[in-house]
Amino acid sequence: MATFRIKRFNPEKQPEPYFEEFQLDIPDGATLLDCMNQIKWTLDGSLSYRMSCRSAICGSCAVKSNGHALLACQRQAEHLVDNNDTITLEPLGNMKPVKDLVVDFTPFWDKVNKIKPYLEPKEEPPVKERRQSQEEFLVIDDASTCIMCGACYSDCNTLEVDDNFLGPAALAKAQRFVGDSRDSKTLQRVQDLSEPGGIWDCTHCAECVERCPKPARPFDRIKEIMTVALEEGVHNNNGARHALSFTNSVKRSGNLNENRIPVESMGIFNIPGLLSLIPVGLRMLLKGKVPPILHHSIEEVRDVKRIFKELDQ
Amino acid sequence: MIQHDVVIVGAGLAGMRCALEACKELDVAVLTKVYPSRSHSGAAQGGIAASLGNSEPDSWEEHMFDTVKGGDFLNDQDAVEEYVKAAPRIIYELEHMGCVFSRTPEGKIAQRSFGGHSKPRACFSADRTGHAILHALHEQLMKNSRSVKIYNEWYMHSLVIDGDQCNGVIVSNIQTGEVEVIRAKAVVFCTGGYGRVFKITSNAFASTADGVMAAFEVGIPLEDPEFVQFHPSGLYRQGILFSEAARGEGAYLLNDKGERFMETYAPSRMELAPRDIVARAEQSEMDAGRGINGEDCIHLDLRHLGEARIMERLPQIRQLAIDFLGIDCVTDPLPIQPTAHYSMGGIPVDNNCHVILDSEGTKMHGFFAAGECACVSVHGGNRLGTNSLLDAVVFGERAGKSVLEYARGRDFGNVNEGQEKARVLEKFEDIFQREGSESYNQIRDEMKEIMMSHCGVFRDEQRLKTCIETLKGLQERFKKGKVTDKGKLFNTEIYEIMELGNMLGMAVIIATAALERRESRGGHYRTDFPKRDDKKFLYHSMVYDSPDGLVIKTKPVVITKYQPAERTY
Ligand SMILES: Cc1cc2nc3c(=O)[nH]c(=O)nc-3n(C[C@H](O)[C@H](O)[C@H](O)COP(=O)(O)OP(=O)(O)OC[C@H]3O[C@@H](n4cnc5c(N)ncnc54)[C@H](O)[C@@H]3O)c2cc1C
Ligand code: SF4
Ligand code: SF4
Ligand code: FES
Numbered sequence: 001m002a003t004f005r006i007k008r009f010n011p012e013k014q015p016e017p018y019f020e021e022f023q024l025d026i027p028d029g030a031t032l033l034d035c036m037n038q039i040k041w042t043l044d045g046s047l048s049y050r051m052s053c054r055s056a057i058c059g060s061c062a063v064k065s066n067g068h069a070l071l072a073c074q075r076q077a078e079h080l081v082d083n084n085d086t087i088t089l090e091p092l093g094n095m096k097p098v099k100d101l102v103v104d105f106t107p108f109w110d111k112v113n114k115i116k117p118y119l120e121p122k123e124e125p126p127v128k129e130r131r132q133s134q135e136e137f138l139v140i141d142d143a144s145t146c147i148m149c150g151a152c153y154s155d156c157n158t159l160e161v162d163d164n165f166l167g168p169a170a171l172a173k174a175q176r177f178v179g180d181s182r183d184s185k186t187l188q189r190v191q192d193l194s195e196p197g198g199i200w201d202c203t204h205c206a207e208c209v210e211r212c213p214k215p216a217r218p219f220d221r222i223k224e225i226m227t228v229a230l231e232e233g234v235h236n237n238n239g240a241r242h243a244l245s246f247t248n249s250v251k252r253s254g255n256l257n258e259n260r261i262p263v264e265s266m267g268i269f270n271i272p273g274l275l276s277l278i279p280v281g282l283r284m285l286l287k288g289k290v291p292p293i294l295h296h297s298i299e300e301v302r303d304v305k306r307i308f309k310e311l312d313q
Numbered sequence: 314m315i316q317h318d319v320v321i322v323g324a325g326l327a328g329m330r331c332a333l334e335a336c337k338e339l340d341v342a343v344l345t346k347v348y349p350s351r352s353h354s355g356a357a358q359g360g361i362a363a364s365l366g367n368s369e370p371d372s373w374e375e376h377m378f379d380t381v382k383g384g385d386f387l388n389d390q391d392a393v394e395e396y397v398k399a400a401p402r403i404i405y406e407l408e409h410m411g412c413v414f415s416r417t418p419e420g421k422i423a424q425r426s427f428g429g430h431s432k433p434r435a436c437f438s439a440d441r442t443g444h445a446i447l448h449a450l451h452e453q454l455m456k457n458s459r460s461v462k463i464y465n466e467w468y469m470h471s472l473v474i475d476g477d478q479c480n481g482v483i484v485s486n487i488q489t490g491e492v493e494v495i496r497a498k499a500v501v502f503c504t505g506g507y508g509r510v511f512k513i514t515s516n517a518f519a520s521t522a523d524g525v526m527a528a529f530e531v532g533i534p535l536e537d538p539e540f541v542q543f544h545p546s547g548l549y550r551q552g553i554l555f556s557e558a559a560r561g562e563g564a565y566l567l568n569d570k571g572e573r574f575m576e577t578y579a580p581s582r583m584e585l586a587p588r589d590i591v592a593r594a595e596q597s598e599m600d601a602g603r604g605i606n607g608e609d610c611i612h613l614d615l616r617h618l619g620e621a622r623i624m625e626r627l628p629q630i631r632q633l634a635i636d637f638l639g640i641d642c643v644t645d646p647l648p649i650q651p652t653a654h655y656s657m658g659g660i661p662v663d664n665n666c667h668v669i670l671d672s673e674g675t676k677m678h679g680f681f682a683a684g685e686c687a688c689v690s691v692h693g694g695n696r697l698g699t700n701s702l703l704d705a706v707v708f709g710e711r712a713g714k715s716v717l718e719y720a721r722g723r724d725f726g727n728v729n730e731g732q733e734k735a736r737v738l739e740k741f742e743d744i745f746q747r748e749g750s751e752s753y754n755q756i757r758d759e760m761k762e763i764m765m766s767h768c769g770v771f772r773d774e775q776r777l778k779t780c781i782e783t784l785k786g787l788q789e790r791f792k793k794g795k796v797t798d799k800g801k802l803f804n805t806e807i808y809e810i811m812e813l814g815n816m817l818g819m820a821v822i823i824a825t826a827a828l829e830r831r832e833s834r835g836g837h838y839r840t841d842f843p844k845r846d847d848k849k850f851l852y853h854s855m856v857y858d859s860p861d862g863l864v865i866k867t868k869p870v871v872i873t874k875y876q877p878a879e880r881t882y
Contacts, residue, residue: 010800010802011802012800012801012802013800029550029637029638029639031636031637040805040806041752041753041754042752042754044797045753045795045796045797045798045806046797046798046800046804046806048798048803048804048805049805050347050351051518052347052351052353052517052518052519053351053353053355053356053517053518054517054518054551054553055356055553055554055633055637056632056633056636057355057356057441057444057629058347058350058351058352058353058355058356058517059350059351060347060348060351074636075636076636076639098488098802098803099802099803100803102803105348109348112455113455113458117452117455118410118411118452118453118455118456119410119411119452121409121411125405125408125409127405128365128401128405128421129404129405129408129409129414129421129422130408130409131416131419131420131421132414132416132420133416133420134415134416134417134418134420136416136420137413137414137415137416140413141413141439144413144438144445144448145441145444145629147350147355147444148348148350148351176413177411180411182411183411215628
């Protein structure tokens with residue numbers, strides 16, 4: 001018998017959310033969504049959440065399970081129970097709860113809309129298809145697998161402190177066009193994406209890669225956009241400028257061994273250190289290897305907010 | 314009262330393609346109960362058919378012949394001809410919009426083989442073709458957001474009808490529970506299929522017959538509802554689809570003895586025979602006790618393809634089996650069983666997607682339908698794989714053009730807002746008032762169970778009669794079930810109950826038409842009438858509502874190029 005601890009919220013009845021526990025025998029081979037349905041259909045019909053395809057392709061059913069966003073239909077429930085035989089379910093983070101596990105996706109979609117999420121072709125199309133090599137297809141293949149589930153958005157560290165950040169999903173979507181051999185607006189796109197709220201505001205925590213249920217892996221896409229931005233000569237912004245001068249100085253002195261950069265020990269309250277995370281990631285990226293730089297969710301949100309303020313000045 | 318020139322209900326491939334066309338001149342609303350990108354079209358894995366001839370020479374004539382033969386000659390051939398001719402242009406346009414396709418070495422759109430097609434004509438984007446097209450269309454809608462308003466997570470309840478004229482829809486906002494009337498010069502239904510009436514199905518939770526039943530309730534007949542396609546490779550117990558692309562790439566079907574049993578049923582096409590034939594072969598093996606370990610499943614074996622090819626061509630479906638069954642198809646065969654997959658029947662429309670009321674083609678003015686909820690009929694008794702995404706896009710576009718033509722310069726009809734609203738508010742109130750103790754889950758499960766066992770792959774008179782009786786009992790019990798959530802805010806329970814009401818109605822219609830068709834054709838197989846009978850049954854069924862219950866009339870099949878011949882593979 002497992003315990004499902006579910007965060008309930010219904011502002012029609014009670015302004016504050018609360019946890020409710022349900023006991024359920026997890027049937028053999030049941031996914032988390034199967035269990036949620038079992039609870040809804042046999043224990044409490046008023047439990048609300050979204051679902052549709054139950055095959056990890058529509059992106060409806062993302063929720064937080066034991067603190068991390070995932071697709072409920074994609075996970076075997078058994079694998080999610082913690083040491084106390086419990087699964088804790090909460091709505092996605094960084095979005096306003098509407099009822100129980102349902103959140104308001106409006107800001108999420110607004111940001112997707114902001115990146116001009118459509119092809120801006122180079123010329124009038126030919127009668128038949130435009131040619132695109134399989135290699136060119138592969139550049140946008142991963143980004144195009146995004147199902148807009150919001151799991152990355154929910155757990156993104158920057159979004160916790162900065163509402164203006166476009167967020168991982170919109171940026172992954174942006175790479176799908178930045179990298180498209182058929183698109184004509186590459187330069188314009190990377191310029192726009194280098195504005196505040198764009199690629200340079202990502203703190204490289206790679207949380208979105210951990211959460212993404214598809215090969216879309218937003219942080220990987222963000223790095224690809226950064227590379228294109230620099231290639232296209234978009235240096236005229238703080239993030240990129242700092243990144244470049246750092247790489248240059250590294251190149252000049254030549255003695256900054258990546259293993260010696262004490263990223264983790266730098267601490268998140270060290271502002272210059274925090275800033276240098278950007279170039280570090282970039283340098284590794286240019287070297288073709290990308291270790292996760294700063295992991296683990298940032299708990300002291302308030303302090304981080306303060307840091308961001310100072311960074312803004 | 315909300316007002317738009319055109320309201321399109323449904324934002325799958327059909328609905329969005331329609332909107333892109335109609336918004337060129339009109340003020341368009343798209344209303345959908347799930348976000349557009351969550352529509353079921355996104356689940357389509359295998360491909361979309363067109364005779365581009367990118368990997369082997371191909372022609373629309375061959376595409377047409379395969380489609381008609383696959384449909385067991387119940388297709389309307391004039392419609393099929395227009396449809397396969399439009400296919401290449403439609404695909405090129407999707408590419409121009411930015412849709413991501415896998416490519417050939419020369420950079421053309423790649424094409425692969427698919428069951429029932431004599432040439433490799435399935436254009437694809439790895440194994441998520443529907444997803445790629447759905448997102449490409451959604452992108453175009455976002456680009457055109459000035460002329461298209463999307464009502465995300467709104468539910469359509471009913472049509473507003475005045476005589477033979479459709480003037481709008483009655484809807485509610487799922488998030489707030491508010492009921493609204495939308496007045497429109499024309500309404501287009503693109504509400505998808507209704508596979509959810511069966512226990513084992515590949516369809517999403519949203520595929521629940523709302524559109525077809527809303528049409529039926531205002532006196533529109535339903536065409537060929539008895540034709541439901543069972544896909545041969547649903548993951549065991551879950552029904553989730555394991556794409557036919559697997560067989561296209563060369564996977565084997567094996568019974569408990571390890572035999573490639575398709576040799577007995579379709580020696581020339583083997584695993585690539587049309588779905589209905591493969592699904593029946595599987596069911597026969599299972600019924601004869603040759604299922605894996607005697608259970609209701611057989612094996613799909615991909616191991617000989619090798620990891621590299623599986624990873625290149627079928628990465629997503631490999632992952633699917635790992636997540637949902639814990640089995641890796643690189644190292645182990647997968648247990649599969651037939652799963653309810655596609656609804657060939659639906660709302661009858663003419664070749665321009667205008668909804669018709671009878672075999673004479675009398676129109677319901679201002680009401681159009683496209684995609685899986687409609688029956689043109691290009692699929693006849695059985696739809697070939699990759700032909701339905703094509704159906705949704707071709708006829709989605711066409712519905713858009715028709716509606717533009719129709720609504721241009723026309724005035725709005727009269728709508729009595731209060732009265733229309735009251736009808737739906739009563740529906741809500743009626744459900745909220747129920748004080749029963751029986752769970753709707755129980756009723757739903759029983760419906761799905763009986764439809765699967767008595768109206769599934771194999772049917773006969775006795776089983777169908779039992780099925781109909783059982784369903785009628787369930788409809789009675791449905792009137793007094795247990796309602797827990799009486800709130801307005803994102804109340805998913807009440808919508809599930811309304812969907813169940815629609816599905817029960819649809820189930821009776823499917824079973825009744827199946828009982829009447831005393832022959833076997835395409836997806837409809839009667840063990841008591843195992844042969845096709847062109848003399849008596851070469852017609853479309855048209856099921857009407859009447860005070861004395863369901864009435865079935867007929868509509869002739871349009872035959873132009875290909876005379877009905879025996880269908881062998
Ligand atoms: C798993 C799977 C794989 C498939 N693979 C292929 C393939 O490879 N090739 C192929 O050609 N075909 C395939 N098909 C079939 C094909 O996907 C569908 O036939 C096609 O996508 C239907 O598109 P549609 O636009 O008609 O409907 P859908 O995409 O189902 O969209 C229906 C829309 O209607 C809306 N809606 C429904 N009811 C209401 C209501 N009451 N109020 C408001 N909105 C409502 C929904 O929100 C949704 O937006 C597959 C089907 C499945 C199930
Ligand atoms: S890597 Fe960047 S986008 Fe991804 S979660 Fe971290 S901060 Fe957000
Ligand atoms: S990038 Fe991944 S996690 Fe984010 S919305 Fe897309 S699929 Fe979901
Ligand atoms: S229900 Fe569609 S992704 Fe889970």
